Amino acid sequence: MAEITYLEAIREALDEEMARDKNVFMLGEDIGAFGGAFKVTEGLMAKYGEARVIDSPISEIAIVGAAAGAAHMGMRPVVEMQFIDFVANAYDMLTNYVATARYRAFLPCPMVVRGPSGGYVRGGPFHSQNPEAGFVHTPGLKVVYPATAEDAKGLMKAAIRDEDCVLFFEHKYLYRRIKGVMPAGDHVVPIGKARTAREGRDLSIITYAATVHKALEAAEQLQTAHGISTEVVDLRTLAPLDDEAIFNTVRKTNRVLIVHEDTRTGGIAGEITARINESCFAHLDAPVLRVTAHDIPLPYAPALEDFVLPQVADIVTAARRLVAW
Amino acid sequence: MGSRRRRTSDGPGGQHLGEMLPLERKLELYYWMRFTRTLEERLVALYRQTKVVGGLFRSLGQEADAVGSCYALESRDVMSPLIRNMGAMLVKGATPVEILKQYMAKGDSPTRGRELNIHFGDVGEAGKTRGFLGQISPLGDMVPVMAGVTMSFKMRREDRVGLVYVGDGATSTGAFHEGINFAAVQKLPLVVIIENNGYAYSTPTAKQTAAKQFVDKAIGYGVYGEQVDGNDVLAVYDCTKRAVDRARAGEGVSLLEFMTFRRKGHAEHDNQSYVPPGEIELWAAENDPIDRYVRVLLDREKVEQATLDEIDARIVREVDAATDEAEAAPLPQPLDALIGVYADPPVEKPLWYREGADVSSLGKERAEGWGTWDASKGGPR
Numbered sequence: 001m002a003e004i005t006y007l008e009a010i011r012e013a014l015d016e017e018m019a020r021d022k023n024v025f026m027l028g029e030d031i032g033a034f035g036g037a038f039k040v041t042e043g044l045m046a047k048y049g050e051a052r053v054i055d056s057p058i059s060e061i062a063i064v065g066a067a068a069g070a071a072h073m074g075m076r077p078v079v080e081m082q083f084i085d086f087v088a089n090a091y092d093m094l095t096n097y098v099a100t101a102r103y104r105a106f107l108p109c110p111m112v113v114r115g116p117s118g119g120y121v122r123g124g125p126f127h128s129q130n131p132e133a134g135f136v137h138t139p140g141l142k143v144v145y146p147a148t149a150e151d152a153k154g155l156m157k158a159a160i161r162d163e164d165c166v167l168f169f170e171h172k173y174l175y176r177r178i179k180g181v182m183p184a185g186d187h188v189v190p191i192g193k194a195r196t197a198r199e200g201r202d203l204s205i206i207t208y209a210a211t212v213h214k215a216l217e218a219a220e221q222l223q224t225a226h227g228i229s230t231e232v233v234d235l236r237t238l239a240p241l242d243d244e245a246i247f248n249t250v251r252k253t254n255r256v257l258i259v260h261e262d263t264r265t266g267g268i269a270g271e272i273t274a275r276i277n278e279s280c281f282a283h284l285d286a287p288v289l290r291v292t293a294h295d296i297p298l299p300y301a302p303a304l305e306d307f308v309l310p311q312v313a314d315i316v317t318a319a320r321r322l323v324a325w
Numbered sequence: 326m327g328s329r330r331r332r333t334s335d336g337p338g339g340q341h342l343g344e345m346l347p348l349e350r351k352l353e354l355y356y357w358m359r360f361t362r363t364l365e366e367r368l369v370a371l372y373r374q375t376k377v378v379g380g381l382f383r384s385l386g387q388e389a390d391a392v393g394s395c396y397a398l399e400s401r402d403v404m405s406p407l408i409r410n411m412g413a414m415l416v417k418g419a420t421p422v423e424i425l426k427q428y429m430a431k432g433d434s435p436t437r438g439r440e441l442n443i444h445f446g447d448v449g450e451a452g453k454t455r456g457f458l459g460q461i462s463p464l465g466d467m468v469p470v471m472a473g474v475t476m477s478f479k480m481r482r483e484d485r486v487g488l489v490y491v492g493d494g495a496t497s498t499g500a501f502h503e504g505i506n507f508a509a510v511q512k513l514p515l516v517v518i519i520e521n522n523g524y525a526y527s528t529p530t531a532k533q534t535a536a537k538q539f540v541d542k543a544i545g546y547g548v549y550g551e552q553v554d555g556n557d558v559l560a561v562y563d564c565t566k567r568a569v570d571r572a573r574a575g576e577g578v579s580l581l582e583f584m585t586f587r588r589k590g591h592a593e594h595d596n597q598s599y600v601p602p603g604e605i606e607l608w609a610a611e612n613d614p615i616d617r618y619v620r621v622l623l624d625r626e627k628v629e630q631a632t633l634d635e636i637d638a639r640i641v642r643e644v645d646a647a648t649d650e651a652e653a654a655p656l657p658q659p660l661d662a663l664i665g666v667y668a669d670p671p672v673e674k675p676l677w678y679r680e681g682a683d684v685s686s687l688g689k690e691r692a693e694g695w696g697t698w699d700a701s702k703g704g705p706r
Contacts, residue, residue, distance in 0.1 A: 025480070051480060057510055062469040062503035069473020072448060072458070075480065077473075093500070096463050097470065103666050104440045105459045107448070139666050139673075163668030240670075 001182060007175040009149040009182060010040055010114075013156035014078065016186075018048050021076060024160060025052040027063055028080030037082050038116050038175060060089035064113060068098050068165075071111045076160060081115030084169060085129040098165045099140030112159045114168035117145070118210055118261055119293075119309055121173050124300035130209075130262040130293075135167050136239040136271070142191055143239040145169040147212035149180030151236055154189025162191060171210045178213070192237045194245035200231030203255035203322050206246060206272060208235040211259045211310060218315035228323050238268055246272060247280050254285040255322050259315055264292040286325035291318045342566045343393070343559030348626055354396060354558050355622060356636050358388040358615050361412035363640045364421050367648055368428055372593055376652070378430040379441045384409035386556070386588035389614030390520055391490075392416055393561030394583070397569045398488060401451035403474050405458040405467040407490040409520065409587070411443050418447070418455035421644055425651035432657035448474070451485060464495035468504025468517060475513040475572075486572040488516040488565070494525025496542065497533055505578065509546045514572035516565065517580050520555065522587035527599040540582040548578040555583030556614040559621070586612065 004012065018024045026041060032055040035042030045053035056063050060081060067077035081087045087094070094113065101107040119128035135141050142164055146152040152170065159166035197212055198219050205215040212234045219230035233249050235242065250256055256276060258269035269290040276288055291310045299305055346354075365383050372381045384391060391412035395404055398417070406413050411424065426434035428442055435445035436459075446459030458474065460467050467489050475487035495501050496519055508515045519539045523530060536542060543550025549571060553564040561583060568579035586608040590597045597605065622628040663673040 054511075057503070057507055059469075059503035059507055061466075061500045062472060062507035065466060065469025065500065065504060066473030066476055066507060069458075069470040069475075070477040070480075071473070072470075073474055073477035074449075075477050089499075092463055093466060093469065097461055097466050100461070102668065104436055104444070104461075105446055106436075106665070107446070107459075108668070142667070 001184070003179040003181050004149060005176050006146075006149040006152045006170075006178040006180070007038065007040055009153035009180065010156055010170060011042070011044070012182065013153040013160070014041065014044060015047070017078075017157055017160045018044065018052065021160075023074060024076040024078060025054065025070075026078045026080065027054045027056050027067060029056055029058055029063075029082045031055060031080050036080060038172065040170070041080065060086050061093050064090040064093040065097065067111045067113075068093070068101065068109050071109045072101070072107050076110055078112040078114060078160060081113060083127050084115035084117040084131060085126045087113065087115065087131060087167075091134070094135065094141065094165070094167075095138045099138045101140075102164065103140060108163060109165050110163050111165050112156070112168050113165065114156070114170060116172035116175070117169040118171040118173055119298050119305060120210060120261075122300060122302060122305060123172075123298075125297045128298040128305075130169070130260075132167070132169055132238055133262055133267050136268055140164070141239060142166045142237070143169070144191060144237045145171070145209045146236060147171070147174070147178075147197070147209050147234050149178055150182060150187070151189050151195070151234075153182055154187045155191065155236065157186070157188045158191050161188070166191065169209065173210045174213075189236070192240045192242060194233050194235045194237070194242035196231065196245075196249070197234040198230065198232040200253065201229040202253060203228070203257060203319055204231045204233060204249040204253045205257045205259055205315065205319065206233045206235065206249065207259040208238065209261060211261050214310065214312050215259055215315055217312045218319060221312070221316050222319055226320060228319065230319060241272065241275070243275060243279070246275065250276055250280040251283045254283055255325070256284070256288045257291060257315070257318050257322055258288060259291045259310060261293055261309060263295045264290065265295050267292050286322050289318050289322050291315050341559070341563050343561070343563035346559070346562070348628070351559075351622065351626060352628070352632070352636065354392060354562070355618060355633065356640070357392040357396070357412055357416050358558060358618065359637060360415055360421075360640050360643075361388045361392065362615060363637075363644050364415075364424065365411065367644050368425070369593065371425070371428065371648070377428045379428070380592040380594065381428070382408045382442060382592050383589035384411055386608060386613060387520065387522055387585045388412050389558035389618065390518075390555035390561050390583040390585050393558040394488065394518055394565040394581075396562055397566035398456070398486065400456060401484070402486045402488065402569070403448055403456045403458060403471070404487070405460060405471050405489045406443065407460055407467075407492055407495075407520070408443065409492070409522070410490050413490070414443055414457055417457040419443070419445075419457060421647035422650050425647055426654055429651055429654075430656070431651065431654040432661065433654050437661060438657035451483065463500070465491060465498030465500035465504065467491075468501050469507060470504075471515055472504050472508040472511070472513055475508065475515045476511060478514055479511070484573065486514045486516065486569050488518065488569070490518045490520060492525055493519060493521045493523070493530045493533055493539060494528065496539055505546050505548070505580065509548045509578045512575070512577040514575070515578050516568045516572055517578060518565070519580065519582045520585060521582055522585045524587050524591075524600070526591040526595070529599075538582060540580065543580040546578070546580065548580050549576070550580045550582070552582040552584065555585035556612050556617060558614060558618050585614075
């Protein structure tokens, strides 16, 4: 089997799910004839027609709201935010309407909101965001954020088949940089299960999305330069968090570093730290540390962006400090 | 397509679809309007007895617009009401027992005590559901959602129409704009009704929009628009029925403005200090939709007063029975709060400090080597 990119893996998942289930359709800005700003949906309108790959006005509220209405009626919408930054426009619709639909009204709302996310791409303040924490905070929503091409495909298929709304964050830095060989057959990765990206003994790095790759690079340096054995846990799903996988790695290494590209205050690292504190305090040999973005709107200039976002060297520094505790 | 705006309630060829209704159906319109008012009056009594847990929202003086419009739908069609459309919900099949249980936060209310008042629905397959979609409190949100509902009709080639109500205030929201624009572009079978009742909470329409009238917005959206006397139930029916027929025929979205007046406060606690003196009294005396319709039935349709009295008495009996049933209904069990946030997992775990909760996650076991670190080394922040 040939390697395909993270982006192609997402497209393959969309294609397979549209072929499998006639209720699956897509809605978004410039996704049809143009194929989307990043070409994730390229070719799908030609294959499935304008009725199933729908170009919408620039209306994130309407895109998400219409998806919800169609989902109530048995459809399986997959909507694109051209950049995930713009999901802020649909925050009310997602948190007030969609997230509560099942609980308050027993209304099924199976839908996927997907979009290119994240920085390291010189995109500036409005094309680089990681707004996942606000949605992880909202009961009723599921949040996934894959780091590998295999997971991008498998989680997308799981998200489309899920009975609830899944926010699917796609890291645009990984779109064409990461490749993988897709497992044969119907490749579905279950939502809510983390994966061990690298086994280790001395400390655990818990992370997701693009920083999985930064963490793996750091782990390699830690091993070769300092003899430190690092376990890397890729969360894959942020809501619901895989507590079992988190606690297992804590019990194994007793030292935890949480790494994310999102800003620090109110980021998911805080929640994970609290859970470890509540459930695994006695297993810790050191306080849980965090490497995150600074609490700064993401700037455009490379020197500024690189300073604000977590880098491999930051992870190495923090890991060494943790091990020396 | 070309947008047109009509001001009269005369249908094509001068036919008035409301006036053409057979007497039996005209009496049904009366029944639902009177039912709405009687049930709301009962709710006021229960509210004063503190049996209504939350706020109480009246539609006094607006019964014609809710009932007359929803009456133009078929049972397979889907309607999304606003807070003053209890009458529309009754027409669509919501029962007084359901409404009373909702207000009293009963455990077997349609939302099992999760949501308030008339925020509930029954929507899905035609024939299996009654076709009304529960609203949420953020205004305007139901317009995009109903665009999606009607988009599913179009995709599946189902012969179904959607109708969504907003108030004058909701027209100022982004959701309203995005929703109606989206529906217009997609040419969806959707009727959007703006109930202009003069006030959004305390804000008069003049502070809501600089447009002379809301129906003018139809031109901007490129959809059919019509304004009608919202307190004339037959005119409301006529206007809505034609919009519904247009939607069913594939002619797209209509924007209807119903002129009416909110004679009660936003909710029962609101004393309406912001309404100019005499305005409420004037509408009550001269433009009550039920009084007006009674005159039509008695004078023009030659209905006997006794017939109306009989309907009124029947409604009181029905509301009495519903009240008894709702009052006797059980309250929710607290643990029911944890059910159904997601399909999977179906139940959330209670927090450990709640009685009976699982405390096994509290790791009492001490890992080997714990507490051996040297505090003098300090730690990072």
